[in-house]
Amino acid sequence: MRVPIDWLKEFVKINVPPEALAKKLTLAGLEAIVAEDAKVIAVDILPNRGDCESILGAAREVSAILKTRLIKKPFRVVESKEKIKLTVEVKEKKLCPRYMARVIGGVVVADSPEWLKKRLLLAGIRPVNNIVDITNYLLIELGQPMHAFDAEKISKIIVRQAKHGEKIITLDGLERILDEESLLISDPLKPIAIAGIMGGLDSSVMPGTKKIILESAFFEPASIVKSSKKIKLRTEASMRFEKRVDFDMVEEALDRAAALISGIAGGVVLKGKIDVKAKPQKNKTIALRNERIKNILGVNINRKESAAILKLLGFKIKKETKDKIIVEVPSWRAGDVEREIDLIEEIARIYGFDKINETMPEIKAKTFESSHNRIRKVREILLGCGLFEVQTFSMVAPLMAEAGAINISNPMAQEESVMRTSLIYSLLRVLSHNLRHQASKVNIFEVGKVYSTEKIPDEKNVLSGLIAGGDADFYKLKGMVESLLQEFTHDYKLESYIGKHFHPGKSASIIAQLKIIGKFGAIHPDLFKNIEVYAFEIDLDRLLALNKPNKFYKPLPKYPKVERDLAMFVPQGVASQIILETIKRGDLVESVEIFDIYKNSQAYRISFRDKNKTLTDEEVSVSFENIQKELENSLKVQIRK
Template sequence: MRVSLKWLREYVDITVPPQELAERLTLAGLAVEGVERPGEGIEKVYTGRILSIEPHPNADKLSICRVTLGSGEDFQIVTGAANVRAGHVVPVALEGARLAGGLVIRKARLRGVESRGMLCSGQELGLDTSVMPPDQAHGIMLLDPDLPLGMDIKEAIGLDDVILDLDLTPNRGDCMSMLGVAREVAVLLGQKLNLPETPVAGAGPGIEGLVRIDIEDPDLCGRYVARLFRNVKIGPSPSWMRERLRAAGIRPISNIVDITNYVMLEMGQPLHAFDYDTLKDGHIIVRRARRGEVLVSLDGNERKLAEDMLVIADPGGPVAVAGVMGGLATEVTENTATVLLESAHFNPVSIRRTSRALGLRSESSSRFEKGVDITGCRRAADRAARLLLDMAAGEAAPGAVDNYPGHASPRTVILRPERVEHVLGVAVPRGEVTGILAGLEFQVADSGGDLLVTVPGHRVDVSLEEDLIEEVARIYGYNRIPYTLPYGASTRGVRTSRQSLEVEVKDCLVALGLHEVVTYSFTSPSFTDRTLLPQDSPLRSLIRLQNPLSEEQSVMRTMILPGLLEVLSRNASRRVTDLAIFELGRVFLPSRTGPLPVEKPVLAAAAMGMSPAGWNRPGQPYDFYYLKGVLETLFDRVSLAEYTLERETQNSLFHPGKAARVTAGDWEIGVVGEIHPDILENYDLPHSAVAMEIDFRVLADLAGRPRKYRPLPRFPGVERDLALVVRKDVPARDIIGVIRKFGGRHLREVRLFDVYRGKQVKEGCQSMAFSLSFRADDRTLTDQEVSEQLAAVARALAGEFGAELRS
C-alpha cells in the first residue's frame, strides 16, 4: 500500500516529520518499507505554455518551440518530441534546472539553433511510467491547460509529496485504504480523524424500478448496494485525482473508472461500474456460476468459470466475476451514458479461491479476500456519487438499492483489564486501555468491571479478547513492556542422550579431519539410475513432491551418499580434488503404516584424494583403510565395541572387492568401501573415492555402553615382534584370531604394524609383522615363558596357514 502524505493530510493532521511518522507506524504494526520523495532532486522546472512550433531548418526530427512561463519573456527551446502542439502546457526545464536522474540542464546549440532548456517527459520527472500513457511517459508530459504558468512543477503535478510504502500484514485489510491508515495515524498522534463528504443531491427519477438486485447465494454475497448515474460525460478525471491515483500506483483511465478506484483507495471498498445500458433489464443476479459458463473479462481473456465461483450476472448470463474482475461486454466505455455502480460484500474465502483458480489477482480481490467492512458498502457508493457530482461528470439517481442479507449486529468482546496484565506482564492503566480502543473506533462500555467492547465493522480481524489485548499493546507500545524471565517451576535444560550423541559424532568426525556439509533433502529422481540401484531396490520407492521447483529437486532422498558424491564432483570441477566430508541428516522412505514417511537419520561420509601434506610429513591417501579407520575410531569414541565387517559384493555403489558391510548381530549398521568405477564415471569424479553410510538409529541404539575403569598394570609387560610370510588371500582377521587363540592368557594386545608385498617376498605371499604384548597381573613374566608362548603361536600359524616365520 502506497500512502501519499499529501492525500493523507486531507483526513488527519500530521504533526511529525515523515521519517518519524514512518517509525511510529512501524512500531504500531504497519511496517513502513520505504519513504519516497518523488520530487527529490528536481529543481527549477516550471509550467510553461508553448506559443509556437516551427520545424528545425537543419534537422527533420527536431522542432523549435517558443515557450512562455508567464513572465513576459519568451524562451526558445529545441525539442525532439512529436507530441507537442502550440497551446500545450508542459514542464519546462530552463538553464540550471535539475531533473530526476540528477541531469543538469545547460544552454546548448542543437544543429546550429540555440536552445535555452528542455521540455520534460514523465520519466525525466521521475514519475512511475507504468501508470502513464506511453507518449507522455517518454514524449513530453502534457499538463492540465488550466494550470498557472511559471508554477514549480513539483507543486503542479503533486511531486511535492512524500510516499510511505506500507508492507501490511494479511490481517490488516482495513489499512488497505487511506482512511484506515489515517485512523491509525490519528490514534498515534492524538489527532482527530476527518471523514470525507458523502451527502448526495439526487437528480431525476429514483433508482427504484430501474435496477433490480437478486442475491441467490447469500452465503457468498452478504450485501449488494447499487447506485445509478445518469447523463454521464466520460472524460479524464481532474488532475488532482489522477495525481493521487498515480501516487498510489494506479493508472488513471477515465473519470468513472477513476472514481471507483479512488473510493477503493480512500475507503477500502472495491467498486465496480457497469454500463447500465448493456445490462439486460437492469437486473443484477448474484449467483454461483453454472457448469460450462464462460466470461470474457476486461483484459480480453476468455475465462472458464467453475461452479463454486460467484458471478454477477444479468438474465443473459455472467457479466463479471464477483469481486475479482469485470466483463468486457458491460465495461464503461467512452460511449457510456448511464452507469450502474456496484458496492458489495463478498465472502473472502470464495474470492480467494476464485482468484487463485483463475490466476487473477486484482486490487479488488486482494481487498475482498482479506475482508472488507460490510457496514461501509452504502457509504462508499454514496461517496462515489458525491465525487461524480463534485466533478460534474454526471447526475446521480436518488437513492440506492441495498440488498443486505448478511446484516448482523456488531460483534462484542469482553475485555478483562486484569487479563491485559496477565498476558502482557505490565499493568496498562484502565483509562489508557479504553482510550486506545475508543481511538480505534471500538465502542467501550465501562461499568467499572470488565469492559464490553463493540468491534467496528472495518476490524474483521478482531473477535477475541487476545485480539483486543494486541490492539492495546501495539498502541501502548510493545517496547514499553518490561523485560522479565518466566516465573515458576524450574526446568532442566539438557540434551537427550541421542542429541548428545549427534554432537559427539560430529565432533569426532571433525577431529578426524572431515568437513561437515549440508545438502538438500530433495533431489533428482535420476540418482537411482546414476547409482545403478537394482530395479527392485526399496531405495527406488521415492516420495515425490506435487509441486517441485524443478525436476532436480522433485523427490525426497532415500540415501545421503548421492548428495555427497555430487559435492565431491562439484568441488572437483572447481579444482578442489582432496576432500573428506560427512553429513548427518534424514532420508525419507515410504511408510506402510501411516500417511507420513519414515524419516531415518543417516550418517554418511565420503572422501577422495589425500589429506593435506606438510613439508615434514606426507599426506595420507583417502582410501578404504582411511575410512575404515574413521569408522573404527568413531565407534570407539561412542563406545560401540561389538561389531563386525563382512565383505560386501552386492552393493551397486561400491567396488565389489573393496567394500564391507558393518553389522552387529542382527543389526545392519552400514557399509564402507571404495566407490564403484561405474559410479565414479556417472558422477564425473576424477579419481577413486571412498564412502560410508551408517544407520544413525542403529548406531544410537548400540552406542554408549558405559565405560568402566580398569586398574593400571602393576607389573611390566613384555613386547615381542612376530614377522610372518603368508599367502595374500589369508585375511588378517583370521591370522590375528589364531594369534589370540594360541597366545595364551597373558597375551594382551596384538598390533599389526607392517604389511609388505614385493620382490623380497615370494610370489603370492606377503610379509606381515605383528607386535604382541604379554603381561600378567600378579608378577613379571619371564623371557622363557613368553618365548614358549610365541613359539606355540608360530606353530599354530604354520599349521593353519602354512605361514613361515621370518627372522
C-alpha cells in the same frame, strides 16, 4: 500500501514530520518508511489488518497513534428525478450478504483531471479513464472496491455460483474458465464479472459508454480466496475482499463514487439505489477484564487508560464496571477483533511494547534429554577425523532416490522433486562441485534425515560421509568408521557387503545387535567415475541406541611386557583377522597389531605379558615359536626369518 501524505492529511491532522510518523506507525504494527521525497509513506499492512488498506484506514491508525482528530470529508449526491430501474437478484446470500448499485446516465468517458491522475500514480495505480479512475480512487481512499458496468449491455444483475466450465473474457483480455468455486456477477445470458476479482471485457466501460451501473458490494472473504486461487488471479479488489471490507462502508463508498462521477464525468445519478442485504450486521460486543490485561501483558494498564486507547481506535465503550469494560467493535474491525485477547493486543500496541518491562520467567518445567548431545559427539569425532560437515537439501532429483520415494506435488525444480532416501548422492554432488572448483581432496560428512518409501511419515536420521582424493583409501575410511563405532560399542562385526552404490569387492556392512546399522567402502564406479570415492552411511538412530557398557577400571600392569615382531608372507585368501586371532590364542599374548604391510608381506608386533611376574626370554621364546608353528601349519603362511 503507498499512502500519499497530502491525501492522508485530508483525513487526519498530522502534527509530526513524515519520518517521525513512519517510526511511530512502525512501532504500532504498521511497518512504514518514507519514500519519494517525503510525498509518500509506504506501509506494510499486516495480513489481519484489511481495514488499513486504505487512506481512511491509515488515517484512523494515525489518529489513534498521534491522538489527533479524524477529519470527515463532506459530499452530496444530487439525484435526478428519473428513478433507477434495475433488478438485482442475489442467489448466494451467504457469499454476498450485501449488494448495492446505482445507475448514472449521460456520462462522458474521457481522461481524468490531472490531480486525480497524479494521486493515482503516487498510490501506484495506472489511470485508465475517468469512470474507472474514480472507482480506483475510492478503492484507495476508502478501501471499498467498486465496479462500473456499461448499463446498455445489461438487462438484469444476478449474483450466482459459476457453472463448471463457464467462460468469461476478463478486462485484461484473457479468457477465464470457471467452476463452482467462483462467484459470478451475471446477466440472464452470460457472466459479466467474476465477483470481487475482475469485470468482464464485454460489459466494461469504454469511450462512448453513456450509462453505467455502479456496483458496491460485500463478498465473503473465504469465497474470494477460493475463487482467486482457483483462477490464479489476484487484484487490488480481490485482495481487499479477501481481507474483508467494511460492511457499513459499502453504501458510503457508492454514494461518494456517484457524487464524484457526476462531478467529474458529468451525468446524472438516477434516483434511488439498490441495496440487497441478507440482514443488518450487528457490531460485536466484547467484555475486557482489567486483570486479564495484566496477566497477559505483565503490566498494569488501568481501566481508564485502556478505554481511552480503544476509543481512539474507534471502539465504543458500552459499559464500564470496576473490573471490566464492555466494548463494541467498529464495523471495519469485524474481521480481526472478535475476542478479549484481540482487544488486549490493540491496547498493547498503542500503549507501546517498549513501555512493557522486561522480566525473566522462572522456568519450572521439567527438563528432558534429547539425542542432541550424542549427535554432537558424533560430529566431534568426525571433525577429529578431518571431515567437514555439509548441509544438503532434503529433496533430490528422481534419479537420486530409490523407486517409490516420496514425491513433492509442486516442486520448484526437477532436482528438488523427491524426498531423499540416502545421503550418498547428495554428498557425491557436493564432491563434484568441489572437484569442479579445483579441490584435490574432499572429506565431508552430513547428519540428516532420509525419508522412507513405505510409510509416511517415517523419517530416519542418517550419518553419511565420504573421502576422495589425497590419501583416501578403504583403510583410512575404515579407521574413521571404526573410531566412531568404538565410541558407542566394541561389540560389532564387519561383513562383506554387496549392495547398491558400493563396489562389491571393497565394501563392508556393520552389524551390531544382530542388525545391519551401516555400510562403508568404495563407491561403485558406475556411480562416480573420475576418482575413487570411499563413503559410509550409518543409521544414526540405531548407532545412538547402542549403549556402551559402563566403564570399569582395570588395574595397570605391574610387570613389563616383552615385544616380538613377526613378518610373514600371507597366501591369497587368508584374512588378516584370522592371523590376528591365531596369534591372540598364543600363550602369554596380551595384544597384537599389524605394523607393516607390503604386497603380500605382513608384519605383526606381539606383546607378551604375565601379570604376576616379569617374563623371562625363554618363556617368551617358547610361546613365540609355538605361534609361528601354528601359523605355518594351519594357515600356510611363510614366516620371514
